[in-house]
Amino acid sequence: MAGTLTTLHPGGASVPAPPRAPARILRGASRAARLAARRLAMLVVLLAAVFAAVDFLPGDAADATADRGASASELAARRAAMGLDRPLATRFWDWMTNLPTGDLGTTARGEHVTDVLAGPFPNTLLLGLLALVLAIGGALLLGSWATLRPGGRTDRTIDALATTAFALPEFVVSVALLLVLSQWTGWLPAVTLTGPDGAPESWTMLVLPLLALAIPQIGWNTRIVRGALADQAALPHVRAAVLDGLPRRRILTHHMLPGALPTVAAGIATSAGMLLGGAVVVETLFNYPGIGAVLAGAITDRDTPLVAGVVAAAGAAISLLLLLADLVRTASLGERR
Numbered sequence: 001m002a003g004t005l006t007t008l009h010p011g012g013a014s015v016p017a018p019p020r021a022p023a024r025i026l027r028g029a030s031r032a033a034r035l036a037a038r039r040l041a042m043l044v045v046l047l048a049a050v051f052a053a054v055d056f057l058p059g060d061a062a063d064a065t066a067d068r069g070a071s072a073s074e075l076a077a078r079r080a081a082m083g084l085d086r087p088l089a090t091r092f093w094d095w096m097t098n099l100p101t102g103d104l105g106t107t108a109r110g111e112h113v114t115d116v117l118a119g120p121f122p123n124t125l126l127l128g129l130l131a132l133v134l135a136i137g138g139a140l141l142l143g144s145w146a147t148l149r150p151g152g153r154t155d156r157t158i159d160a161l162a163t164t165a166f167a168l169p170e171f172v173v174s175v176a177l178l179l180v181l182s183q184w185t186g187w188l189p190a191v192t193l194t195g196p197d198g199a200p201e202s203w204t205m206l207v208l209p210l211l212a213l214a215i216p217q218i219g220w221n222t223r224i225v226r227g228a229l230a231d232q233a234a235l236p237h238v239r240a241a242v243l244d245g246l247p248r249r250r251i252l253t254h255h256m257l258p259g260a261l262p263t264v265a266a267g268i269a270t271s272a273g274m275l276l277g278g279a280v281v282v283e284t285l286f287n288y289p290g291i292g293a294v295l296a297g298a299i300t301d302r303d304t305p306l307v308a309g310v311v312a313a314a315g316a317a318i319s320l321l322l323l324l325a326d327l328v329r330t331a332s333l334g335e336r337r
Helices: 021-056 061-065 072-082 088-101 113-117 120-148 153-167 170-184 204-233 236-243 248-286 291-300 304-336
Strands: 006-008 014-016
Touching: 021 088, 021 304, 061 072, 088 304, 113 120, 113 291, 113 304, 120 153, 120 204, 120 248, 120 291, 120 304, 153 204, 170 204, 170 248, 204 236, 204 248, 236 248, 248 291, 248 304, 291 304
Parallel strands: none
Antiparallel strands: 006 014
16 A cells, blocks of 8 residues: 555565654654543542532631621622622632633632742642652662562561551551650651741751651552562563573563553552642641641631632642653553554
8 A cells, every 4th residue: 555664574474664753753642632631621520529519518708707796798798709699600610711820719818829829839749749759769669679589578578567557547657756756756846847938947847747648658659569560570571581590680670660660650640649638637737837727727718719729739730640650651551562
């Protein structure tokens, strides 16, 4: 057929040549666009659910933030000023149409949502990223260590510790860390004090909340890494490398870890959501200046724009990591084909 390239095998049979680079790039871009659209649609649905959930709570922002003893007419005027007299769908649409411009709306107390989140969200993002890096590094180290000694005492011990760590909620880990590293030993401060810029005064104040967030995720990802590497160990090319007498560490780094990357990436992306969710609890326990306190106050005030702003910021970060994990997985599957 005209326009179709072929290559000739030694036996004389002709087969289609590999697709040209531009075609592969276009297909990759198309897959990335579809994945991005799917993640964006999920975020929109999540934000709609947040608007509905806050609206279903007893009371409203006008009542929660009004002065004590406000009259019915004053409350009605506040509701009208806040737009609470309009249908929920209309308020959500107006908020969503302003979102692409970076306008997250105005809080029930008359502040811009972006101004309220400008200080706490970077603090939460820093804590979450550090915890994610620690979780990734710890999981790769422990999962690889267990893989090098399959079925042995080290493998069983790491598996038991990882299962226990993941089973413990963040607040239980936080309390244990507070008792051991702060109350009993005095090594680390129990609460976080903020400086003039709104950030923690000292890096030591990051250690306890960082460990409280990272330990359960180290357990979760260690099990994922160990399982993914076990699947890779059963593949023919890995068995061939073992029979060829290659060193175990080289087999791990050159033959097993690359194939396990898509599964590990998916686990890491899932951990990002768990970390930001757990940050709300951990930040409250350690008085960390993040979005945990902002979100708790916003729910108390029935402040829909502020709650949605927190969810939008956190959801965008999580969606980006999930999208990267999707791209890694599709790229890996494409190479195997």
